[in-house]
Amino acid sequence: MNKSIQDELSAQAVAIKSKPSPDIRDPVCGMNVDPNADKPSQNFEGHQYHFCSDKCADKFAAAPKEYIKAKDLVCGMEVNRASAKHMIRHNGEQVYFCSNGCQTKFEADPKQYDDGPPKVATAPKGTIFTCPMHPEIEQEGPGECPLCGMALEPKGIPTGDEGPNPELVDFKKRFWVGLALTIPLLILSMGPYLGFNFFREFLGEQTSLWIELLLGTPVILWAGWPFLVRGVKSVKTMNLNMFTLIAMGVSAAWGFSVVAVLFPHIFPDGFRNADGSVGVYFEAGAVIVVLVLLGQIMELQARERTGSAIKALLDLAAKTARVIRADGSEVEIPLEEVVVGDHVRVRPGDKVPVDGHVIDGRSSIDESMISGESIPVEKTGGDTVTGATINGTGSLIIEATRVGADTMLSQIVEMVANAQRSRAPIQKFADVVAGK
Numbered sequence: 001m002n003k004s005i006q007d008e009l010s011a012q013a014v015a016i017k018s019k020p021s022p023d024i025r026d027p028v029c030g031m032n033v034d035p036n037a038d039k040p041s042q043n044f045e046g047h048q049y050h051f052c053s054d055k056c057a058d059k060f061a062a063a064p065k066e067y068i069k070a071k072d073l074v075c076g077m078e079v080n081r082a083s084a085k086h087m088i089r090h091n092g093e094q095v096y097f098c099s100n101g102c103q104t105k106f107e108a109d110p111k112q113y114d115d116g117p118p119k120v121a122t123a124p125k126g127t128i129f130t131c132p133m134h135p136e137i138e139q140e141g142p143g144e145c146p147l148c149g150m151a152l153e154p155k156g157i158p159t160g161d162e163g164p165n166p167e168l169v170d171f172k173k174r175f176w177v178g179l180a181l182t183i184p185l186l187i188l189s190m191g192p193y194l195g196f197n198f199f200r201e202f203l204g205e206q207t208s209l210w211i212e213l214l215l216g217t218p219v220i221l222w223a224g225w226p227f228l229v230r231g232v233k234s235v236k237t238m239n240l241n242m243f244t245l246i247a248m249g250v251s252a253a254w255g256f257s258v259v260a261v262l263f264p265h266i267f268p269d270g271f272r273n274a275d276g277s278v279g280v281y282f283e284a285g286a287v288i289v290v291l292v293l294l295g296q297i298m299e300l301q302a303r304e305r306t307g308s309a310i311k312a313l314l315d316l317a318a319k320t321a322r323v324i325r326a327d328g329s330e331v332e333i334p335l336e337e338v339v340v341g342d343h344v345r346v347r348p349g350d351k352v353p354v355d356g357h358v359i360d361g362r363s364s365i366d367e368s369m370i371s372g373e374s375i376p377v378e379k380t381g382g383d384t385v386t387g388a389t390i391n392g393t394g395s396l397i398i399e400a401t402r403v404g405a406d407t408m409l410s411q412i413v414e415m416v417a418n419a420q421r422s423r424a425p426i427q428k429f430a431d432v433v434a435g436k
Contacts, residue, residue, distance in 0.1 A: 027067040027081040028056035030094040044068075049082055068093070073113040074102035112344040113139035130155040134239075146237060149229065153303075159347075168300040175293040185215040189283040205275050209261045218281030220254045224289035246292055303379035306416065313413050316369055316388040321353035322346075324397065338403050346385075346396040354387045355402035363394025370408065 001153040017404050033039060033050040038245045040057040041050045044064045051057040060067050069078045086097040097103040105112055119232035126425050129152035131137040141153050178185055188199055188210055200208050221228075224246075231247020234240055259279035260267065264278045271278050324343040338344065338354055346352055352365065364376035367389045376392050379385060387396055387407045404410065 010126055014168055023083060024050055025082055025087070026050065026052045026056050028059050028091075030081070030084075030096075040171045043408040047082075070096040072096065074105050077124075080435050081128075091111065093167070128155045129153060129427075141361070142280050144233075146233070149297045152406045165300055165304060168304070169436050171293055171297050171300065174226075175290065175297055176222040178219045178293060179284065181215045181219050182290050185219070185283050185286055186211060188212060188215075189280075189426045205273075205277050209280060212280060212282045213258065213261050215284045216254065216257070219289055220250055220282075223286075223293060224250055227289065227292060244384065250285045250288055253281040256280075256315060257282050298426050308412055310416055313409065313416070314338075316351075317409055318351040318353040336404070338400055340400055340403055342400045344398050346365040346398060348391060348393050348395060350396070352385050352389045352391060354398075354400045355385070356400045357382060357384045359397055361394060361396040364392035365397050366390040366392065 024033050024035055025031065027049055027053060031052045033052055035041070035048075035050050039050060039052065041048055042048075042057060042060060042064075044060075049060060049064075051060065051092060067081055068082050068083070071077075072079055073095060077098045079098050081094075081096060084096045086100055086103045088095055088097075088103065088107070090106075095105065095106065111156065128138050128140060129142055131150055133150055134145055137145050137152070138155065139152065144150065145152060171267055187196070189209055192195065192200055201260045227243050228251060230241075230243035231245075231251075234244045234247075260271075260278035260280050264272060264276060267278050273279070289377045317335065319335055320332050321335055321342075322330050323338065323347045324330050324345055330345060334351055343359065344353055344356065346363075348363070358379050358381050360381065362378075362380045365379050365385060366374075366376045367386065368374050368417065370386055370389060384401075385396070386409070387402075388409045402408070405414070
């Protein structure tokens with residue numbers, strides 16, 4: 001090779017090598033540091049830390065534990081400052097993130113995270129919880145349904161600030177672990193029926209059965225544990241339901257298969273194959289568990305989306321009302337303080353705060369949120385108006401006839417919330433089959 005080309009390539013290699021690694025940061029100031037440069041470094045608890053200057057090195061030496069970890073202000077996770085890939089400066093300080101998603105959320109609204117991760121709202125004391133499968137079950141505070149074992153949910157209208165559903169988070173983790181183990185289990189057990197005999201012939205029949213046992217047991221006993229618990233509770237209380245069938249089927253398949261692997265000789269000759277092994281059903285139990293987990297995840301996600309839709313409906317309502325007192329003065333008060341019979345002024349462009357009828361004025365009202373009709377409806381004295389609809393260019397004085405939970409908007413929200421907690425028709429049918 002030409003010597004000049006070799007020299008040029010060597011120079012490029014040196015230049016690349018000398019570039020600061022984007023994954024190595026000064027834990028004090030957050031700057032990228034080249035570990036090969038003549039910069040100060042220190043060893044602490046078996047890890048080498050590199051610094052941009054002696055000043056940062058001295059700060060680290062004085063209090064090393066203050067500069068090793070940082071808290072992600074969005075999700076609350078701990079981030080290693082020396083290897084953080086996502087960091088920005090905010091109000092003169094370094095802010096570290098575990099992922100690009102958290103950094104994007106922070107940059108969109110930094111003030112929201114000034115005090116750390118947003119606190120998850122908890123249900124106030126005295127909140128009544130109910131079972132989504134058995135609405136007749138009610139108790140104060142969270143817990144499990146005594147009939148089916150499902151996690152109880154707050155009764156009434158969700159606020160949309162409850163935070164992530166812990167049951168959904170748990171089921172997702174179980175689903176992905178179960179899926180990762182079920183796919184190779186299916187390939188090993190069902191492959192011969194599709195012409196893929198390589199793995200089973202290579203491993204041997206007996207070894208394949210032991211591998212199926214090792215793959216299927218965590219899926220059935222760990223990923224499917226919530227369903228087994230619910231099935232046992234349903235039998236104890238004699239409230240047989242869908243989970244009774246799931247628990248019986250999965251546990252029977254697993255129990256039979258374990259005995260078949262450990263003690264094949266106890267089975268009659270008609271059960272055994274030519275090599276003396278007995279057919280097992282680990283893949284059947286594992287597939288049932290994974291599919292039921294997927295169904296539960298989809299159901300819980302649908303409920304979360306419904307909760308968001310309810311929150312959006314609630315946001316349609318006005319937050320305050322301009323009430324006319326007996327002396328003619330007008331006072332703006334919270335919507336919760338309006339009572340039946342109050343006279344309320346609705347100014348041009350305002351939302352109608354409560355249901356009522358017009359006693360003075362003339363205007364057009366946009367009722368599209370109720371009727372879907374985009375053309376405003378003319379309102380004059382004596383006409384009824386609905387809360388959360390939008391007033392046009394005129395001014396109205398209305399008398400409140402329905403307030404709080406009696407308004408049409410509140411009734412719509414209550415119907416959606418009740419539908420959210422109801423059982424799916426197929427689940428009701430499964431409960432009937434189970435003996436309910």
